[in-house]
Amino acid sequence: MDVTDANGEVSFTGLPLGLYYGVESKAPAGLQTVKPFLVTLPxxxxxxxxWMYRFLPVPQGCRWLHQGANGQ
Structure with a gap:
């Protein structure tokens, strides 16, 4: 299990392709936790x-911000 940094961000490298379940168990002061979510790679x-191998999930709008395609 990885934990977010002081900015509330976490980064994973070397994950195998598959389906992942994201859970936020605690939020910074003044913010709410997001509902658990599923994401597939790629x-x-x-x-x-x-295909996109790098992305930034934006849970409130359920939209994905594209950061790179084909592993870039």
Whole structure:
């Protein structure tokens, strides 16, 4: 289990492809925890013609911000 840093961020490297379950058990002061969520690796890119291996989940809008495609 990894824990977020002082900014509330966590980064994983070397994860095998698969389905992952994200849970936030504690939030910084003044913020609420997000509901648990599922994410698959890789994700399809917004154009639907490739794969994303790096991304930033944004739970409130259930949208994904693209950070890189094809492992970049």
């Amino acid at each position: 994700l399809s890119n917004p154009a639907g013609d490739g």
